[in-house]
Amino acid sequence: MKMKPRWLAIFLAIGLVLAACSPSGGDTTTTVAETGTTSGSSTEATDPPTETTQGDMGIATDVGVDLEAGTITLGLLSDLTGPFGALVTPIVTGQEVYWDNVNANGGINGLEVKLEVRDTQYVVDNHVQLYEELKDQVAAFGHSTGSPHTVAINEGLQSDGILAIPLTWYSGWSDTNLNSNLLHHGAPYCIEAMNSIGWLKEQMGDGISTIAIVSLPGDFGLDSAEGAKKAAEALGLDVVVDLAGQILPTDEATLTAAADAIVAANPDLVWLTSTPTMYSSIFGQALAGGYQGTWSGGAPGYSPAFVAPDSPIKDAVASSMYFGIYFEPWDGNSAGTQAAKQMLADSGREFTPFDYYLEGFVEAQIMHQVLLAAYAAADMTQGGIVAAAKTLSEVTFDGLAPTESYVGSSNEQVQRAQWMVKPDPEGLVSGANGGTKIVEANYTSDIAANYEFNEACYQLG
Template identity: 35%
Template sequence: MRLTKKLIALSFVLALVAMACGTDSDSGGDATTSATQAPATTQAPATTQAPATTQAPATTIADPAADIATDFGVDDDEIRIGLLADLTGVFSGLTVDIVDAQLAYWDIVNANGGIAGRMVVPIVEDTVYQVDTHEEKYKKIVDEVVAFSNSTGSPHTAGILDNLAEDNVLAIPLSWYSGWADPEFDGGFTFEQGTNYCLEGINVTEWLSIKSMEDTGSLPTLAVVTRPGDYGQDAAAGVKYAAAQLGIEIVYDGEGDVVRDSAGNFDPTSIVSQILAAQPDWVWLTTAPSETAPIMGGVASQGLTPQWTGSVPSYDYRLLDSAVAELLTGFYWQTGYYVPWGTDVPGMAEIQAALTAAYPERRPSDAFIIGWTEARQMEQILKLAAANGDLTRQGVLDAANSIELITLDGAGPDLTYQGSPNDYVIREIDIFKPNVAAYLEAGGADQQLATAPNGGTTGSEIVEKSFTGDLAAAFDFTGACWTQEEGNRISG
């Protein structure tokens, strides 16, 4: 029995070790609330021919120069680009579709002759949403590529900024941290898309104040619930700035409170309790979708149903497959840097045709749009570099800095990086409402691109397109709103 007791004590220690060694979903674990299987995303899609209905994306950039200088990642036959993507991890449900959309895009470009007679070859590495793995995978492929058309995550991309500078290479961040528009922060090596978290926070807070005034005649009280770091606290800085300007009372400040334990568990108990105690009219979330559901559900289960909104990555249309679908439909206001799948914009038919041809059995996805626009952005930069006769890394950077306008055909705001950041940062935001009834009527999770009427739907219905409030329009953007070193830089 003595031995038994000792073994039990040892076993208990082992249990604690097992917990400590468990999957860390915060940095590589849980993500969307659906039965998402990670598809073979690192392979090019089966369809390598351009669909009959799809033409190569239009461009007004001049033809490639006769002689083109090259260094890394480019030879007479190929242009190799890198994708550092979290194919596993907390946001992988979204990223898998984002990467696959890029692969489909490049297949079309290649089927139409490539760029400057060269095939574009994407090299995908799974970073598992870990900062150290991200850098490791960067180093693994950096010598093979001329640029990175995807680098997922704010701290992850920030973690390779020194490497980008040292290797003099461009990266498109799959992240909307305000620091990407700040040359002092990113050294001028990242070329972001869409509204950053900070300006999104400012803009949406103003939007919800207007809506609240219309609906109730008074300003709302607000709870702010975010993840820590460049994602959550950048957004929180924007929300708090706008709340202070508009006179909105923040009744629960949960900035940085959304954390997971070492085993990857997210326990919403404390956050739910504080929201219940504060009784806010609105709740702002900067979370992962898998955290959005238990927070909203936990609050609703205790009889409180405030209005909810949050940063774009807080929501995933696949939440409509989960138990919180009705809750989302009733109370969540979804924001968007890009239009959702199926929105009536000039480029949507082309996107739908291409993705349907590449992945006929897949379901519609809003994340496809993001991947498509990333690839489109990279294509136009590479084409300009080719036209300039310089497909070296420096040539690609020069092209990105000098391009007049990167057109996304309505899928998202057009881009440029000329002038000061205050001149070119995107300030507009779209607002959508999830509609589970429409989603289910279209077939829900069983929708397939090849058979769904009108390409199917993700259940997102547009409420307000391209909203830019007075605060966001007037905001003097001088740099990152929040940094790890200085914290909130726009308070007061």
């Protein structure tokens, strides 16, 4: 019985592969599908995607822009359920709300913007696979979460000629050798560290003379730690604990050890760049050990959950933490921020105030201005969008974020301004802000201003 032919098994294998093939023809999902069915002569289904077509308006298009259906499709490579899900989920919501609003007000000169959101779970392989899936559907990527992840697709972006906005503040994105197809925004981790530490030193003077530097490995942690070391050197601070790259998200022992080292060395300032969970664990254990100093670190390490009403550490956090942030937080009142908050309120979605919704608006506004420029240049091909983006010398946000430039040298392009905030339990409860209160707006420290930026502070291998 055991040696019976297996041909049926093979047939079923064919069946399975066929089943896998079948959606490939009309490979449009969720949002695009509604309009895809109305246009009988959908060009992308029959023509190979590389061919350029001229529309009625004399605008060149290839992938992701359908003039007949009147749509522009953007891809979002997001970490929705991974370690940064808490930040990226509201960012995606922010983008969705912004584009809904643009579409309701006439779109990009009549073209409606659609988003294709994919969850990468912060895994490089998934990121690359989903990039491959989307690159033949989208005009550009509205964001790409994670630095090693973005580096992994960067070569593809360059050879396929597609634009992406990295959703990480790695300083390499401002390096002109790396960013031919990327649009950086916000002060990078390394500049952020110079700003935040510079500001704290300005405020506290002699109160800060020793610093502990603790961070995750990789671009986020080490870029930030590198900036902190440069700041410490410039300000003459004594680095009493150097655990840069020495804490790991899945390894509790490293967190306990870091807290232990902080308690033992008792520095005036702790510069800790990590995920929020790790931050709260090290903070909690150091507090339990009797440490009473000041805390700061890379902005994504802070979570408003620290100061939630039931949080046992809310008082300690409120009295000892200061953070930077790359755009104006919810607490701000500039025209751009007000407009964003209003759009979110009018969207009918359930939300509680949170700073990172606004990051979604920042990204979407960059892409909005890029698309307008590409439309004006009558070239909305993937390559045309890249070219249009790299001519923008002034991208403005009405106060929501500092002005960005995508022309000139690395040193001219890099963003140096940021906001300084402190945790605010009352604001979180009353809904006045997202758990952070602005203590200084549009701030650039002397160290950051004088820093000659020629390449990434920390080099990814």
